[in-house]
Amino acid sequence: MDRSLFTEEHQTFRTAFRQFVEREIKPHQARWREQGQVDREVWRKAGAQGFLCTWLEEKYGGPGADFLCAMIIMEELAYAYESGFAMGLHSDIIVPYIYSFGNEEQKQKWLPGCASGELVTALGMTEPGTGSDLAGIATTAVKDGNDYVINGQKTFISNGQLCDIVLVAAKTDLDPANAHRGISMFVVEANRKGFHKGQRLHKMGMASQDTSEMFFEDCRVPAANLIGAEGGGFMMMMQKLQQERLAVAIGAVAGAEQVLADTITYTKERKAFGKPISKFQNTQFRLVEALAKVEVGRAYVDKVVGEHVAGKYLVKECSMAKFWTTDMAQEVIDTCLQFFGGYGYMLEYPVTRAFMDARVQRIYAGTNEIMKVIVTKQLEL
Ligand SMILES: Cc1cc2nc3c(=O)[nH]c(=O)nc-3n(C[C@H](O)[C@H](O)[C@H](O)COP(=O)(O)OP(=O)(O)OC[C@H]3O[C@@H](n4cnc5c(N)ncnc54)[C@H](O)[C@@H]3O)c2cc1C
Numbered sequence: 001m002d003r004s005l006f007t008e009e010h011q012t013f014r015t016a017f018r019q020f021v022e023r024e025i026k027p028h029q030a031r032w033r034e035q036g037q038v039d040r041e042v043w044r045k046a047g048a049q050g051f052l053c054t055w056l057e058e059k060y061g062g063p064g065a066d067f068l069c070a071m072i073i074m075e076e077l078a079y080a081y082e083s084g085f086a087m088g089l090h091s092d093i094i095v096p097y098i099y100s101f102g103n104e105e106q107k108q109k110w111l112p113g114c115a116s117g118e119l120v121t122a123l124g125m126t127e128p129g130t131g132s133d134l135a136g137i138a139t140t141a142v143k144d145g146n147d148y149v150i151n152g153q154k155t156f157i158s159n160g161q162l163c164d165i166v167l168v169a170a171k172t173d174l175d176p177a178n179a180h181r182g183i184s185m186f187v188v189e190a191n192r193k194g195f196h197k198g199q200r201l202h203k204m205g206m207a208s209q210d211t212s213e214m215f216f217e218d219c220r221v222p223a224a225n226l227i228g229a230e231g232g233g234f235m236m237m238m239q240k241l242q243q244e245r246l247a248v249a250i251g252a253v254a255g256a257e258q259v260l261a262d263t264i265t266y267t268k269e270r271k272a273f274g275k276p277i278s279k280f281q282n283t284q285f286r287l288v289e290a291l292a293k294v295e296v297g298r299a300y301v302d303k304v305v306g307e308h309v310a311g312k313y314l315v316k317e318c319s320m321a322k323f324w325t326t327d328m329a330q331e332v333i334d335t336c337l338q339f340f341g342g343y344g345y346m347l348e349y350p351v352t353r354a355f356m357d358a359r360v361q362r363i364y365a366g367t368n369e370i371m372k373v374i375v376t377k378q379l380e381l
Contacts, residue, residue: 169183186226293331
Protein backbone atom coordinates (compact mmCIF):
# COMPACT_ATOMS: atom_id res chain seq x y z
CA MET A 1 0.00 0.00 0.00
CA ASP A 2 1.41 3.41 -0.98
CA ARG A 3 1.76 5.75 1.94
CA SER A 4 1.91 9.47 1.32
CA LEU A 5 2.70 10.26 4.95
CA PHE A 6 6.45 9.86 4.70
CA THR A 7 9.15 11.86 2.92
CA GLU A 8 12.38 10.48 1.52
CA GLU A 9 14.09 11.50 4.77
CA HIS A 10 11.64 9.39 6.70
CA GLN A 11 12.45 6.42 4.47
CA THR A 12 16.15 6.94 5.18
CA PHE A 13 15.35 7.08 8.87
CA ARG A 14 13.36 3.83 8.56
CA THR A 15 16.30 2.10 6.90
CA ALA A 16 18.64 3.28 9.66
CA PHE A 17 16.31 2.12 12.41
CA ARG A 18 15.73 -1.21 10.66
CA GLN A 19 19.49 -1.74 10.72
CA PHE A 20 19.48 -0.93 14.43
CA VAL A 21 16.75 -3.54 14.96
CA GLU A 22 18.77 -6.17 13.06
CA ARG A 23 21.95 -5.38 14.97
CA GLU A 24 20.88 -4.40 18.49
CA ILE A 25 17.45 -5.96 19.01
CA LYS A 26 16.88 -9.19 17.08
CA PRO A 27 19.99 -11.04 18.35
CA HIS A 28 18.88 -10.45 21.96
CA GLN A 29 15.13 -10.98 21.87
CA ALA A 30 15.04 -14.60 23.09
CA ARG A 31 17.29 -13.71 26.03
CA TRP A 32 15.24 -10.60 26.85
CA ARG A 33 12.07 -12.70 26.97
CA GLU A 34 13.83 -15.15 29.24
CA GLN A 35 15.07 -12.46 31.64
CA GLY A 36 11.75 -10.58 31.56
CA GLN A 37 13.24 -7.27 30.46
CA VAL A 38 15.39 -5.71 27.77
CA ASP A 39 19.03 -4.86 28.53
CA ARG A 40 19.62 -1.46 30.10
CA GLU A 41 22.33 -0.94 27.52
CA VAL A 42 19.97 -0.98 24.52
CA TRP A 43 18.30 2.19 25.82
CA ARG A 44 21.66 4.01 25.75
CA LYS A 45 22.46 2.63 22.31
CA ALA A 46 19.08 3.80 20.99
CA GLY A 47 19.65 7.24 22.54
CA ALA A 48 23.16 7.53 21.14
CA GLN A 49 21.83 7.00 17.62
CA GLY A 50 18.99 9.50 17.92
CA PHE A 51 16.16 6.96 18.17
CA LEU A 52 14.73 8.22 21.47
CA CYS A 53 12.46 11.28 21.67
CA THR A 54 12.80 11.83 17.92
CA TRP A 55 10.63 14.96 18.05
CA LEU A 56 12.63 16.68 20.81
CA GLU A 57 14.56 19.84 19.94
CA GLU A 58 18.32 19.73 19.89
CA LYS A 59 18.57 22.27 22.71
CA TYR A 60 17.24 19.58 25.04
CA GLY A 61 19.45 16.86 23.57
CA GLY A 62 16.90 15.49 21.10
CA PRO A 63 17.51 14.82 17.41
CA GLY A 64 14.95 17.49 16.38
CA ALA A 65 12.97 15.30 13.97
CA ASP A 66 9.22 14.62 14.28
CA PHE A 67 6.44 12.27 15.43
CA LEU A 68 6.48 10.49 12.06
CA CYS A 69 9.95 9.17 12.96
CA ALA A 70 8.41 7.95 16.21
CA MET A 71 5.71 6.23 14.19
CA ILE A 72 8.38 4.52 12.09
CA ILE A 73 10.05 3.23 15.25
CA MET A 74 6.77 1.85 16.60
CA GLU A 75 6.07 0.12 13.29
CA GLU A 76 9.54 -1.39 12.97
CA LEU A 77 9.41 -2.74 16.53
CA ALA A 78 6.06 -4.36 15.72
CA TYR A 79 7.48 -5.80 12.46
CA ALA A 80 10.27 -7.33 14.59
CA TYR A 81 7.74 -8.77 17.09
CA GLU A 82 9.42 -6.75 19.86
CA SER A 83 6.73 -5.92 22.40
CA GLY A 84 8.87 -5.28 25.48
CA PHE A 85 11.27 -2.52 24.47
CA ALA A 86 8.94 0.37 25.34
CA MET A 87 10.58 3.10 23.28
CA GLY A 88 7.25 4.58 22.26
CA LEU A 89 5.93 4.72 25.81
CA HIS A 90 9.07 6.51 26.98
CA SER A 91 9.63 8.86 24.04
CA ASP A 92 6.14 9.66 22.87
CA ILE A 93 3.90 9.20 25.87
CA ILE A 94 5.83 10.02 29.07
CA VAL A 95 8.56 12.47 28.04
CA PRO A 96 6.00 14.77 26.34
CA TYR A 97 4.48 15.51 29.77
CA ILE A 98 7.79 16.93 30.99
CA TYR A 99 8.30 18.75 27.70
CA SER A 100 4.82 20.29 27.54
CA PHE A 101 4.12 21.00 31.20
CA GLY A 102 7.53 21.16 32.88
CA ASN A 103 9.27 24.47 33.58
CA GLU A 104 12.58 25.36 31.94
CA GLU A 105 14.63 24.11 34.89
CA GLN A 106 12.84 20.74 34.87
CA LYS A 107 13.29 20.40 31.12
CA GLN A 108 17.02 21.12 31.37
CA LYS A 109 17.32 18.68 34.23
CA TRP A 110 15.55 15.64 32.77
CA LEU A 111 15.04 15.90 29.00
CA PRO A 112 18.66 15.42 27.87
CA GLY A 113 18.88 12.18 29.88
CA CYS A 114 15.58 10.98 28.43
CA ALA A 115 16.90 11.56 24.91
CA SER A 116 20.28 9.93 25.54
CA GLY A 117 18.82 6.85 27.24
CA GLU A 118 20.53 7.65 30.54
CA LEU A 119 17.08 8.15 32.06
CA VAL A 120 14.42 5.53 31.38
CA THR A 121 10.93 6.71 32.32
CA ALA A 122 7.77 5.09 33.67
CA LEU A 123 4.27 6.47 34.13
CA GLY A 124 2.41 5.63 37.34
CA MET A 125 -1.30 6.18 36.98
CA THR A 126 -2.98 2.80 37.56
CA GLU A 127 -3.45 1.49 41.10
CA PRO A 128 -4.71 -1.83 42.44
CA GLY A 129 -8.10 -0.21 43.15
CA THR A 130 -8.53 1.81 39.97
CA GLY A 131 -7.43 2.05 36.37
CA SER A 132 -10.19 3.32 34.09
CA ASP A 133 -11.50 5.72 36.72
CA LEU A 134 -8.40 7.88 37.12
CA ALA A 135 -10.18 10.37 39.34
CA GLY A 136 -10.48 7.57 41.87
CA ILE A 137 -6.76 7.13 42.59
CA ALA A 138 -5.82 6.79 46.25
CA THR A 139 -2.12 7.75 46.16
CA THR A 140 -1.64 11.01 48.04
CA ALA A 141 0.97 13.76 47.92
CA VAL A 142 0.74 15.96 51.00
CA LYS A 143 2.57 19.30 51.10
CA ASP A 144 5.08 19.57 53.93
CA GLY A 145 7.20 22.72 53.84
CA ASN A 146 9.03 22.75 50.50
CA ASP A 147 8.36 19.05 49.92
CA TYR A 148 5.50 16.74 49.07
CA VAL A 149 5.22 13.42 50.89
CA ILE A 150 3.86 10.66 48.65
CA ASN A 151 2.09 7.54 49.92
CA GLY A 152 0.38 4.88 47.85
CA GLN A 153 0.77 2.01 45.46
CA LYS A 154 0.78 1.70 41.68
CA THR A 155 0.44 -1.44 39.58
CA PHE A 156 0.91 -2.67 36.01
CA ILE A 157 3.61 -0.03 35.47
CA SER A 158 5.60 -0.52 32.26
CA ASN A 159 9.39 -0.12 32.56
CA GLY A 160 8.80 -0.74 36.27
CA GLN A 161 12.21 -2.28 36.89
CA LEU A 162 14.42 -0.36 34.48
CA CYS A 163 13.01 3.10 35.12
CA ASP A 164 15.19 5.85 36.58
CA ILE A 165 12.36 8.35 36.95
CA VAL A 166 8.62 7.81 37.35
CA LEU A 167 5.94 10.33 36.51
CA VAL A 168 3.42 9.70 39.28
CA ALA A 169 -0.21 10.79 39.51
CA ALA A 170 -1.17 11.55 43.11
CA LYS A 171 -3.95 13.35 44.95
CA THR A 172 -2.96 16.74 46.37
CA ASP A 173 -6.54 17.64 47.25
CA LEU A 174 -8.25 14.91 49.25
CA ASP A 175 -11.74 16.44 49.09
CA PRO A 176 -13.86 13.94 47.09
CA ALA A 177 -15.77 16.87 45.64
CA ASN A 178 -12.53 17.89 43.88
CA ALA A 179 -11.72 14.42 42.50
CA HIS A 180 -10.68 15.68 39.05
CA ARG A 181 -9.08 18.93 40.17
CA GLY A 182 -7.21 17.23 43.00
CA ILE A 183 -4.70 15.22 40.94
CA SER A 184 -1.10 16.39 40.43
CA MET A 185 1.86 14.92 38.57
CA PHE A 186 5.30 14.45 40.13
CA VAL A 187 8.63 13.21 38.88
CA VAL A 188 9.97 10.72 41.41
CA GLU A 189 13.57 9.61 40.98
CA ALA A 190 14.02 5.87 41.51
CA ASN A 191 16.65 6.40 44.20
CA ARG A 192 14.36 8.49 46.43
CA LYS A 193 13.95 7.20 49.97
CA GLY A 194 10.51 5.68 50.39
CA PHE A 195 10.17 4.61 46.76
CA HIS A 196 10.28 0.85 46.14
CA LYS A 197 10.02 -1.13 42.95
CA GLY A 198 7.89 -4.23 43.46
CA GLN A 199 8.11 -7.57 41.73
CA ARG A 200 8.05 -7.86 37.97
CA LEU A 201 4.55 -9.11 37.18
CA HIS A 202 3.94 -12.41 35.36
CA LYS A 203 1.98 -11.63 32.24
CA MET A 204 0.27 -13.49 29.41
CA GLY A 205 2.44 -11.75 26.80
CA MET A 206 5.00 -8.96 26.37
CA ALA A 207 7.57 -11.27 27.91
CA SER A 208 10.47 -8.82 27.58
CA GLN A 209 8.58 -5.96 29.26
CA ASP A 210 9.33 -5.37 32.96
CA THR A 211 5.78 -4.35 33.99
CA SER A 212 5.80 -4.03 37.80
CA GLU A 213 4.19 -2.77 40.97
CA MET A 214 5.48 0.34 42.74
CA PHE A 215 5.24 1.46 46.35
CA PHE A 216 5.54 4.90 47.92
CA GLU A 217 6.01 5.02 51.68
CA ASP A 218 6.49 8.54 53.00
CA CYS A 219 8.45 9.26 49.84
CA ARG A 220 9.55 12.87 50.11
CA VAL A 221 10.05 14.82 46.86
CA PRO A 222 10.87 18.52 46.55
CA ALA A 223 8.15 20.85 45.27
CA ALA A 224 10.49 21.40 42.31
CA ASN A 225 9.45 17.90 41.13
CA LEU A 226 5.81 18.93 40.68
CA ILE A 227 5.07 19.03 36.93
CA GLY A 228 2.74 21.83 35.92
CA ALA A 229 0.29 23.36 38.34
CA GLU A 230 -0.86 21.63 41.51
CA GLY A 231 -4.21 20.04 40.68
CA GLY A 232 -3.53 20.15 36.94
CA GLY A 233 -2.78 16.43 36.57
CA PHE A 234 -6.14 15.29 35.23
CA MET A 235 -6.19 18.00 32.58
CA MET A 236 -2.63 17.09 31.53
CA MET A 237 -3.49 13.40 31.24
CA MET A 238 -6.59 14.10 29.17
CA GLN A 239 -4.51 16.21 26.81
CA LYS A 240 -1.67 13.72 26.41
CA LEU A 241 -3.74 10.56 26.16
CA GLN A 242 -4.58 11.21 22.48
CA GLN A 243 -1.03 10.47 21.35
CA GLU A 244 -0.92 7.40 23.61
CA ARG A 245 -4.05 6.01 21.95
CA LEU A 246 -2.65 6.73 18.53
CA ALA A 247 0.62 5.00 19.42
CA VAL A 248 -1.30 1.85 20.37
CA ALA A 249 -3.23 1.99 17.08
CA ILE A 250 0.02 2.36 15.12
CA GLY A 251 1.48 -0.71 16.81
CA ALA A 252 -1.73 -2.71 16.34
CA VAL A 253 -1.89 -2.15 12.59
CA ALA A 254 1.83 -2.85 12.08
CA GLY A 255 1.66 -5.98 14.21
CA ALA A 256 -1.32 -7.35 12.27
CA GLU A 257 0.38 -6.46 8.99
CA GLN A 258 3.53 -8.41 9.88
CA VAL A 259 1.69 -11.47 11.16
CA LEU A 260 -0.42 -11.52 8.01
CA ALA A 261 2.66 -11.29 5.75
CA ASP A 262 4.34 -14.14 7.62
CA THR A 263 1.15 -16.19 7.47
CA ILE A 264 0.84 -15.75 3.72
CA THR A 265 4.41 -17.07 3.36
CA TYR A 266 3.68 -20.00 5.66
CA THR A 267 0.50 -21.06 3.87
CA LYS A 268 2.44 -21.21 0.60
CA GLU A 269 5.00 -23.54 2.18
CA ARG A 270 2.89 -25.79 4.39
CA LYS A 271 1.30 -28.68 2.55
CA ALA A 272 -1.79 -30.74 3.34
CA PHE A 273 -3.55 -33.25 1.10
CA GLY A 274 -0.75 -32.89 -1.46
CA LYS A 275 -0.91 -29.12 -1.98
CA PRO A 276 0.03 -25.89 -0.20
CA ILE A 277 -2.68 -24.87 2.25
CA SER A 278 -2.79 -21.50 0.42
CA LYS A 279 -4.59 -23.35 -2.37
CA PHE A 280 -7.67 -24.05 -0.24
CA GLN A 281 -10.38 -21.51 -0.89
CA ASN A 282 -11.02 -21.12 2.84
CA THR A 283 -7.39 -20.02 3.30
CA GLN A 284 -7.58 -17.60 0.39
CA PHE A 285 -10.83 -15.95 1.47
CA ARG A 286 -9.82 -15.59 5.09
CA LEU A 287 -6.42 -14.12 4.17
CA VAL A 288 -8.04 -11.70 1.73
CA GLU A 289 -10.52 -10.60 4.39
CA ALA A 290 -7.65 -10.09 6.83
CA LEU A 291 -5.73 -8.05 4.26
CA ALA A 292 -8.73 -5.81 3.67
CA LYS A 293 -9.05 -5.16 7.41
CA VAL A 294 -5.36 -4.37 7.82
CA GLU A 295 -5.38 -1.98 4.86
CA VAL A 296 -8.52 -0.19 6.04
CA GLY A 297 -6.90 0.17 9.47
CA ARG A 298 -3.67 1.42 7.94
CA ALA A 299 -5.47 4.03 5.82
CA TYR A 300 -7.42 5.36 8.81
CA VAL A 301 -4.44 5.48 11.15
CA ASP A 302 -2.28 7.21 8.53
CA LYS A 303 -5.01 9.82 8.06
CA VAL A 304 -5.38 10.44 11.79
CA VAL A 305 -1.60 10.59 12.30
CA GLY A 306 -1.30 13.09 9.45
CA GLU A 307 -3.87 15.36 11.08
CA HIS A 308 -2.36 14.84 14.56
CA VAL A 309 1.07 15.86 13.25
CA ALA A 310 -0.54 18.92 11.66
CA GLY A 311 -1.64 19.95 15.16
CA LYS A 312 -5.30 18.91 15.32
CA TYR A 313 -6.68 17.76 18.69
CA LEU A 314 -8.50 14.56 17.77
CA VAL A 315 -10.29 13.01 20.72
CA LYS A 316 -12.92 11.08 18.77
CA GLU A 317 -10.58 9.89 16.01
CA CYS A 318 -7.77 8.73 18.34
CA SER A 319 -10.26 6.84 20.50
CA MET A 320 -11.90 5.19 17.49
CA ALA A 321 -8.51 4.31 15.98
CA LYS A 322 -7.44 2.72 19.28
CA PHE A 323 -10.43 0.47 19.78
CA TRP A 324 -11.04 -0.44 16.14
CA THR A 325 -7.44 -1.30 15.23
CA THR A 326 -6.76 -3.29 18.40
CA ASP A 327 -9.96 -5.32 17.98
CA MET A 328 -9.04 -5.79 14.31
CA ALA A 329 -5.47 -6.86 15.11
CA GLN A 330 -6.66 -9.44 17.62
CA GLU A 331 -9.11 -10.86 15.07
CA VAL A 332 -6.56 -10.92 12.23
CA ILE A 333 -3.87 -12.53 14.36
CA ASP A 334 -6.34 -15.15 15.58
CA THR A 335 -7.28 -15.93 11.97
CA CYS A 336 -3.59 -16.19 11.06
CA LEU A 337 -2.73 -18.37 14.04
CA GLN A 338 -5.30 -20.93 12.87
CA PHE A 339 -3.31 -21.49 9.65
CA PHE A 340 -0.29 -22.55 11.69
CA GLY A 341 -2.27 -25.43 13.14
CA GLY A 342 -0.57 -26.91 16.22
CA TYR A 343 2.53 -24.79 15.63
CA GLY A 344 0.36 -21.75 16.25
CA TYR A 345 0.07 -22.88 19.85
CA MET A 346 3.82 -23.23 20.40
CA LEU A 347 5.67 -20.41 22.14
CA GLU A 348 8.66 -20.54 19.82
CA TYR A 349 6.43 -19.37 16.97
CA PRO A 350 6.22 -15.57 16.63
CA VAL A 351 2.54 -15.78 15.67
CA THR A 352 1.76 -17.38 19.04
CA ARG A 353 3.55 -14.62 20.93
CA ALA A 354 1.93 -11.96 18.72
CA PHE A 355 -1.47 -13.41 19.65
CA MET A 356 -0.69 -13.07 23.37
CA ASP A 357 0.97 -9.67 22.98
CA ALA A 358 -2.00 -8.26 21.06
CA ARG A 359 -4.50 -9.01 23.81
CA VAL A 360 -3.31 -6.23 26.09
CA GLN A 361 -3.75 -3.60 23.41
CA ARG A 362 -7.49 -3.79 24.02
CA ILE A 363 -6.90 -3.19 27.74
CA TYR A 364 -4.15 -0.63 28.27
CA ALA A 365 -3.99 3.04 27.28
CA GLY A 366 -7.66 3.14 28.25
CA THR A 367 -9.75 0.01 27.67
CA ASN A 368 -11.68 -0.29 24.43
CA GLU A 369 -14.88 0.17 26.41
CA ILE A 370 -13.57 3.48 27.78
CA MET A 371 -12.73 4.51 24.20
CA LYS A 372 -16.39 4.00 23.34
CA VAL A 373 -17.47 5.98 26.41
CA ILE A 374 -15.31 8.85 25.14
CA VAL A 375 -16.71 8.74 21.61
CA THR A 376 -20.22 8.52 23.03
CA LYS A 377 -19.58 11.76 24.94
CA GLN A 378 -18.23 13.39 21.79
CA LEU A 379 -21.48 12.51 20.01
CA GLU A 380 -23.43 14.02 22.91
CA LEU A 381 -25.69 10.96 22.92
C1 LIG B 1 0.82 -4.94 30.35
C2 LIG B 1 0.21 -3.70 30.93
C3 LIG B 1 0.95 -2.52 30.96
C4 LIG B 1 0.42 -1.37 31.55
N1 LIG B 1 1.19 -0.24 31.65
C5 LIG B 1 0.76 0.79 32.42
C6 LIG B 1 1.61 1.90 32.72
O1 LIG B 1 2.76 1.96 32.28
N2 LIG B 1 1.13 2.88 33.53
C7 LIG B 1 -0.14 2.86 34.05
O2 LIG B 1 -0.49 3.76 34.78
N3 LIG B 1 -0.98 1.83 33.76
C8 LIG B 1 -0.55 0.80 32.98
N4 LIG B 1 -1.39 -0.26 32.71
C9 LIG B 1 -2.73 -0.28 33.30
C10 LIG B 1 -3.85 -0.13 32.28
O3 LIG B 1 -3.86 1.15 31.72
C11 LIG B 1 -5.16 -0.48 33.02
O4 LIG B 1 -5.12 -1.87 33.29
C12 LIG B 1 -6.39 -0.12 32.24
O5 LIG B 1 -6.54 1.27 32.12
C13 LIG B 1 -7.67 -0.70 32.86
O6 LIG B 1 -7.75 -0.42 34.23
P1 LIG B 1 -8.08 -1.60 35.26
O7 LIG B 1 -7.12 -2.71 34.99
O8 LIG B 1 -8.11 -1.03 36.61
O9 LIG B 1 -9.52 -2.12 34.84
P2 LIG B 1 -10.91 -1.51 35.37
O10 LIG B 1 -10.89 -0.03 35.27
O11 LIG B 1 -11.22 -2.14 36.69
O12 LIG B 1 -11.92 -2.08 34.29
C14 LIG B 1 -12.45 -3.41 34.35
C15 LIG B 1 -13.44 -3.59 33.22
O13 LIG B 1 -14.54 -2.69 33.39
C16 LIG B 1 -14.73 -1.94 32.23
N5 LIG B 1 -15.18 -0.58 32.56
C17 LIG B 1 -14.67 0.27 33.48
N6 LIG B 1 -15.32 1.42 33.47
C18 LIG B 1 -16.26 1.33 32.51
C19 LIG B 1 -17.25 2.21 31.99
N7 LIG B 1 -17.40 3.47 32.44
N8 LIG B 1 -18.06 1.77 31.00
C20 LIG B 1 -17.91 0.51 30.50
N9 LIG B 1 -17.00 -0.36 30.94
C21 LIG B 1 -16.18 0.05 31.92
C22 LIG B 1 -13.35 -1.88 31.57
O14 LIG B 1 -13.44 -1.58 30.20
C23 LIG B 1 -12.86 -3.28 31.84
O15 LIG B 1 -13.36 -4.17 30.87
C24 LIG B 1 -0.89 -1.40 32.08
C25 LIG B 1 -1.65 -2.58 32.02
C26 LIG B 1 -1.11 -3.72 31.48
C27 LIG B 1 -1.93 -4.98 31.48
